[in-house]
Amino acid sequence: MIVTHPTSLIKAVEQATTATDLIxxxxxxxxxxxxxxxxxxxxxxxxxxxAAAVIAVNGLVQLGKVAVSPLLELIDDYNYGARAYSIRALAAIADPAALTVLLNAAATDFAPSVRRAAAKGLGGLRWSQLPPEQVYPAQAQALETLLSVAEDADWAIRYAAVVGLQALATSKSFTHDLLATQVSAKLDRIVQTEPDLSVKARAQLAQQQLDKCVGSQLEQPSEGGSA
Incomplete structure (x- = not known):
């Protein structure tokens, strides 16, 4: 069995001279x-x-939590393509330490690809990793941003916001009735008023998933009750 030294693997990336070698x-x-x-x-x-970037994103996601701080520290403010890949990695890892970066990216980044990735990622964070007292304020921030992004002029960004809203509202850690009501009302409004058929259809799917999630919660026995 051949064991490759870690520094050799890194140098191979840095010294690759063709696209094939780099990949x-x-x-x-x-x-x-x-x-x-x-x-x-x-x-x-x-x-x-x-192609190499997608492989790198997957590698970072596999590394998980240890990759979060470096990703946050090394986000490229000048290369929006690199920034979009970083946001995709952070969204997939779903560590709530990325909340502030995702909020800002979804709301203010000039690059649509970055905003889409951030909006989708906002809803899927692992809220249970936060201290209990921080969960509701963090989810409220995410919801406020997603509700705003869902009004964007770009249909693809609105679509991403709907994906984020569904992920947020169907999370096991999302239990606050007020927030759930806001998500449901927003999805209803999108279905009724959205001009783009893709966004409308995605909102309808989100409604169905939210209804299914609520239904399954209602079917669960209450504490002390029988199954």
Whole structure:
């Protein structure tokens, strides 16, 4: 069995001279799941090689929580493509430490791809990782941003906001009735007034999933009750 030294995997990425070599090197580094390789994987996000970037995103997601702080620290303010990939990785890892970055990206980033990725990611954060007293305020922030983004002029961003709203409202940690009512009312309004058929259809699907989620909660026996 051949064991490749971690620094060799990193150098292979940095020294790749063709797109094919770069993809192979990034794949090898991602599969190794090395914490020391995280900055290199993040750098690949800005290499203008979509195939390599997707592999790097998947590698970062596999590394999970240890990749969150480096991703937050190394987000590229100048390369929106790299920034979009970083946001996609943070959204997939779903660590609530990324909440502030996702909120700002969804609401204010000039790049539509970044805003879409952030909006989708906002709803799917692992809220249970927060202290209990922080869950409701954090979810309220996410909801406020998603409700605003759902009014965007770009249909694709509105679509992403609907995806985020569904993920938020169907989360096991999303139990506050007031927030759930706001999501339901917003989805109803989108279904009634949305001019884009894709967004309207996605809102209808979100409604169905939310209704199913509420129904399953109602079917659960109350504390002390019988099944």
């Amino acid at each position: 192979a090197a990034v794949q090898a580094l991602a599969e190794a799941r090395l914490e020391i390789g995280i900055p290199t994987l993040i750098a690949v996000l800005g290499y203008n090689n979509p």
